[in-house]
Amino acid sequence: MKTSTDELLVFVTVIDSGSITAAAEKLGQTVSGVSRALTRLEQKLDTALVRRTTRRLHLTEEGDAFLRRARAILAAMEEAEESVARGRERPSGRLRVDAASPFMLHCVAPHMTAFSALYPEIRLELTSNERIVDLLEQKVDIAIRIGALQDSTLHARSLGSSKLRVLASPAYLAEHGEPATLDALREHRLIGFTAPEHLNRWPLRAAGGRSKRGGGASQEPAARLKIEPSITASSGETLRQLALSGWGIACLADFMTAADVRENRLVPILGKLLVDERQPVNAVYYQSASLAGRVQCFLDFIAARVSL
Numbered sequence: 534m535k536t537s538t539d540e541l542l543v544f545v546t547v548i549d550s551g552s553i554t555a556a557a558e559k560l561g562q563t564v565s566g567v568s569r570a571l572t573r574l575e576q577k578l579d580t581a582l583v584r585r586t587t588r589r590l591h592l593t594e595e596g597d598a599f600l601r602r603a604r605a606i607l608a609a610m611e612e613a614e615e616s617v618a619r620g621r622e623r624p625s626g627r628l629r630v631d632a633a634s635p636f637m638l639h640c641v642a643p644h645m646t647a648f649s650a651l652y653p654e655i656r657l658e659l660t661s662n663e664r665i666v667d668l669l670e671q672k673v674d675i676a677i678r679i680g681a682l683q684d685s686t687l688h689a690r691s692l693g694s695s696k697l698r699v700l701a702s703p704a705y706l707a708e709h710g711e712p713a714t715l716d717a718l719r720e721h722r723l724i725g726f727t728a729p730e731h732l733n734r735w736p737l738r739a740a741g742g743r744s745k746r747g748g749g750a751s752q753e754p755a756a757r758l759k760i761e762p763s764i765t766a767s768s769g770e771t772l773r774q775l776a777l778s779g780w781g782i783a784c785l786a787d788f789m790t791a792a793d794v795r796e797n798r799l800v801p802i803l804g805k806l807l808v809d810e811r812q813p814v815n816a817v818y819y820q821s822a823s824l825a826g827r828v829q830c831f832l833d834f835i836a837a838r839v840s841l
Contacts, residue, residue, distance in 0.1 A: 536577055538610060541603045543570040544582065548600055552590065624826040625654035632677035634661040635769040635789040636814070641677070644838045651834070655827055663767045664728075668819060675818045675828060679786070687817040690832050693841030694811035695786040697736050700799040704779040711802055712782075715739055715758055718803065722781030724772050725762025734759050735784040736810035737803060760784075786812055788841060814841055 547556040547567065557567040575582050582596035592600065632641055637659060645657060660673070668676055668687070682689055699718075701711075712718040715737060726732040737758040763781060766772055769789060776783040777798055793799040801807075816835070818828050 536574060538607070540570050540574040540577075541607055543567055544574055545600065545603050545607060547571060547583070547590065548592065623654050624652055624830050626827060627656045627658060628675070628827045628831060629658040629660065629673050630675045630677070630831065631660045631662055631671065631673045633663055633679060633769065635773065635786075636677055636679060637661045638770060639789045640839050641835065644835065647838075648831070648834050652827075652830055655830075663769075668817070675816050675831060677814065677816050679812050679814050681813065682815055682817065686819075688820055689815045689817045690836065692814040692816055692836055692839050694813045695788040695841050696809065696811050697784055697786055698790065698794075698801045699735060699737065699782060699784050699803050699807065700776055700790060700794070700801055701782045702777055702779045703797060703800055705776075705781065706800060706802070708779070711800075713803075715806065718758075718782070719761070722763040723760045724775050724781045724783040725760055725765045726769075726772070727765040727767045733762060736808040737806045738808055739806070788814070788839075814839075 543556065543560065543562075546560055547553055550556040550559055553567050553571070554564050557564045560567065571583070578595075578599070580595045581593050582599060584591045584593060630641065641659065645659070649655070649657065660671070662671075665676075665678065665683070668674075677692070679695070709721060712721055718737075734757040764775065766775070769785060772783045773785055773789055773793070775781065776785070777793065782802070790799055794801060816832055818832075
């Protein structure tokens with residue numbers, strides 16, 4: 534006769550509870566029923582799993598080995614049942630997603646009609662912040678962050694990376710000319726970020742120069758040009774709009790400007806001096822059983838549609 538999962542559960546519960554009486558109470562069965570199940574299991578295995586004394590139970594060597602396998606079998610069955618249950622349930626409830634406004638406008642918002650059609654019971658709340666938000670304080674479920682991650686307590690899923698380019702509108706270049714050197718670039722109107730300061734270091738190197746790699750943490754890479762902006766803004770989308778209007782030259786990520794370049798609204802410049810620098814894009818979140826379904830379906834959806 535084959536061992537049943539009920540018998541495995543009885544055996545594990547007896548050991549965890551420390552006695553047949555305590556196991557019976559935990560399982561909602563009679564003491565005699567639990568005792569018979571344990572005896573029946575031993576008979577099927579043709580070996581003693583526990584030694585009974587008047588005060589406590591002791592695992593035999595065979596019982597100790599069988600206990601580890603029994604736990605693994607029960608855990609696998611529980612996981613399988615939960616997986617099937619999650620598949621039957623449709624994710625529902627509120628899901629709050631935060632991203633910097635350029636990423637929200639160009640990579641998230643255009644796909645939300647399709648997402649809502651697939652998951653009509655999820656109530657989306659989309660927020661935009663130009664700076665890193667505290668997920669717990671702002672009650673954010675998923676935050677999409679661009680750049681190196683700082684908080685190691687968060688779970689992260691990579692959505693890819695986006696190359697930085699130096700760009701200007703055709704109208705601006707027609708009026709002011711296209712710079713071919715870094716010295717020439719400094720004479721132009723440059724559009725920069727209000728903060729943080731490192732966003733105003735563009736991935737450009739002097740002609741014939743090389744980026745320095747290694748050599749200690751304090752060494753400044755050669756392939757970073759610190760610019761002096763003529764105008765600054767806190768949002769990358771504002772910088773993009775200024776560049777589109779012909780105000781000046783900006784350094785922006787492909788995820789917000791690829792369509793502009795394809796349609797000749799913005800023109801990449803200084804390509805020979807540009808370092809291939811890419812900004813990592815990650816979706817970060819805290820693990821939560823109550824949110825797992827909503828978070829997972831959103832991450833799977835957006836990862837399939839964001840092309841970085």
